[in-house]
Amino acid sequence: MSARTVLAVSDLTAAYGNATALHGVSLEVREGETVALIGANGAGKSTTLRTISGLLAARSGRIAWEGKDITNWPADRVVAAGLSHCPEERHVWPEMTVEENLRLGGYLCGSRREVDRRAALAFGRFPRLQERAGQLAGTLSGGEQQMLAIARALMSEPRLLMLDEPSLGLSPKMAEDVFAVVRDINRHGVTVLLVEQNVHNALSVASRAYVLETGRVTAERNAGDLRDDPDLLRTYLGG
Amino acid sequence: MNLALQFLANGLVTGAFYALSALGLTLIFGLMRVVNFAHGEFFMLGGVLGWVATAVLGLDFATAFVLVVAAMGVLGWLVDRFMIERVRGHGEESTILLTIGLSIFLANATLYLAGPAPMKVPAPLTGKPLFLGPVVLTKSRLAAVAVSVVLVLGAYLVIHRTRIGRAMRATFQDAMAAKLSGIRTERIFAATFALGTMLAASAGMLLASIYSAQASVGGLVSLKAFVVVILGGMGSFPGAIAGGLILGLSEAFWGGYVSTGTVDIVGFVMVILILLFRPRGLFSLNAQRA
Ligand SMILES: Nc1ncnc2c1ncn2[C@@H]1O[C@H](COP(=O)(O)OP(=O)(O)O)[C@@H](O)[C@H]1O
Ligand SMILES: [Mg+2]
Numbered sequence: 001m002s003a004r005t006v007l008a009v010s011d012l013t014a015a016y017g018n019a020t021a022l023h024g025v026s027l028e029v030r031e032g033e034t035v036a037l038i039g040a041n042g043a044g045k046s047t048t049l050r051t052i053s054g055l056l057a058a059r060s061g062r063i064a065w066e067g068k069d070i071t072n073w074p075a076d077r078v079v080a081a082g083l084s085h086c087p088e089e090r091h092v093w094p095e096m097t098v099e100e101n102l103r104l105g106g107y108l109c110g111s112r113r114e115v116d117r118r119a120a121l122a123f124g125r126f127p128r129l130q131e132r133a134g135q136l137a138g139t140l141s142g143g144e145q146q147m148l149a150i151a152r153a154l155m156s157e158p159r160l161l162m163l164d165e166p167s168l169g170l171s172p173k174m175a176e177d178v179f180a181v182v183r184d185i186n187r188h189g190v191t192v193l194l195v196e197q198n199v200h201n202a203l204s205v206a207s208r209a210y211v212l213e214t215g216r217v218t219a220e221r222n223a224g225d226l227r228d229d230p231d232l233l234r235t236y237l238g239g
Numbered sequence: 240m241n242l243a244l245q246f247l248a249n250g251l252v253t254g255a256f257y258a259l260s261a262l263g264l265t266l267i268f269g270l271m272r273v274v275n276f277a278h279g280e281f282f283m284l285g286g287v288l289g290w291v292a293t294a295v296l297g298l299d300f301a302t303a304f305v306l307v308v309a310a311m312g313v314l315g316w317l318v319d320r321f322m323i324e325r326v327r328g329h330g331e332e333s334t335i336l337l338t339i340g341l342s343i344f345l346a347n348a349t350l351y352l353a354g355p356a357p358m359k360v361p362a363p364l365t366g367k368p369l370f371l372g373p374v375v376l377t378k379s380r381l382a383a384v385a386v387s388v389v390l391v392l393g394a395y396l397v398i399h400r401t402r403i404g405r406a407m408r409a410t411f412q413d414a415m416a417a418k419l420s421g422i423r424t425e426r427i428f429a430a431t432f433a434l435g436t437m438l439a440a441s442a443g444m445l446l447a448s449i450y451s452a453q454a455s456v457g458g459l460v461s462l463k464a465f466v467v468v469i470l471g472g473m474g475s476f477p478g479a480i481a482g483g484l485i486l487g488l489s490e491a492f493w494g495g496y497v498s499t500g501t502v503d504i505v506g507f508v509m510v511i512l513i514l515l516f517r518p519r520g521l522f523s524l525n526a527q528r529a
Binding site (some may be wrong): 095 | 402405408412413415416417420422423
């Protein structure tokens with residue numbers, strides 16, 4: 001692997017009150033990769049993303065982004081630095097229109113013309129959203145909301161996109177579409193860190209995967225190896 | 240018939256004042272979802288400080304207004320950053336207790352410092368009342384109605400048409416998503432609380448030039464403002480105007496034809512009925528979704 005490491009998380013711990021959720025997570029993401037973070041419910045996948053994006057304070061450890069220490073930066077600085085986090089369960093603003101949701105994704109972009117340009121790109125990529133531009137986001141279907149959440153996360157033109165369970169609650173067909181979008185985003189040069197319950201989908205788009213178990217990384221493998229070896233997968237995921 | 244027209248005019252004027260008095264609460268309770276029982280005291284302080292600036296210090300009305308509103312903005316900002324911020328996300332009970340405590344403190348501190356007597360802010364406009372056919376209206380009332388309309392419209396435009404307004408709505412609908420888009424939500428909360436406090440104080444000072452300011456008025460103002468916000472639908476500015484007018488008109492006609500002593504009951508009866516039958520407000524399209 002010649003690509004440089006853009007995100008390096010080392011020995012990260014984090015807690016909700018007194019309940020420690022991460023007991024020293026280390027992982028690396030290289031430029032242009034799609035890396036999957038897999039593991040059972042409650043393993044700490046979302047917590048890892050939340051700590052990277054500044055929603056949750058790290059207790060110890062270090063998060064380095066393109067060589068800079070961004071540990072415990074506030075969320076707005078993390079976004080400005082080029083990381084974008086598309087959260088679990090979509091979290092679109094239900095009482096705002098699709099277009100308002102989208103444009104707010106580019107909140108930190110000072111130029112209105114530039115936001116126009118990015119919104120036009122997003123509508124080009126997601127024609128369904130264009131059709132529903134004036135509709136309240138709360139009235140969209142689950143799949144459409146997921147597309148909107150991804151499109152919104154892309155409005156800051158991130159170099160790293162962190163996606164948390166983008167296929168959750170979607171029909172297999174819808175999930176297919178979402179993963180096609182993830183592949184497409186990655187082809188356009190955006191590095192992706194993907195959290196998924198649906199391991200087969202995750203491994204179909206990722207090149208490498210980290211397995212998380214109760215707040216610790218227990219394995220790091222090529223996605224192909226895991227895909228071709230169901231027994232190996234079972235050992236890690238206990239399924 | 241002439242009497243009915245006068246009741247109608249009085250009701251519309253009072254209604255515009257109710258809408259104005261509730262504007263700050265539309266923002267803080269309706270949009271931001273902070274149950275702010277100190278709203279009436281912010282209104283009261285606007286009037287009392289307005290009286291200090293004009294009647295005591297001798298400033299002209301416009302200068303005094305700007306200074307009072309700015310000072311109240313600072314107070315609102317501090318209250319949010321140092322008090323509300325600590326209980327944010329810990330349920331409504333904490334906020335309610337906090338703002339009730341704050342309201343008691345503000346009312347009694349004012350009572351202690353300024354006394355219980357009414358404090359009249361000199362009206363910026365004087366002169367003969369206007370006679371429109373059988374209806375009599377004073378110029379200062381009409382001017383206050385005009386200012387109410389401007390403030391309501393201004394607040395609406397800020398919330399719906401500006402970048403900070405969009406950031407506010409995003410923050411109140413889903414603060415986590417707002418943070419992930421780069422919005423500094425703690426500033427948005429403080430700015431909204433400050434803006435709501437400024438609107439309450441503006442209303443208080445304007446109305447203190449028509450009626451008068453009084454340290455003990457806060458409780459009733461808060462209650463009526465909650466009535467207006469609930470009637471109109473949470474966080475809706477057009478709704479707040481409609482809610483204010485409905486309350487003003489009902490009180491004017493009830494007071495005129497039934498009895499003046501029971502006027503204050505009218506609003507509460509309406510709120511109880513609204514909460515029972517249209518919990519999202521009179522004008523919400525989807526009353527079911529409460
Ligand atoms: N908001 C929260 N408050 C308290 N504990 C939480 C919270 N969110 C997650 N946890 C706990 O932290 C651990 C990791 O959760 P999470 O990161 O959401 O797991 P995953 O995304 O892998 O399903 C779990 O034990 C979970 O119960
Ligand atoms: Mg999760």
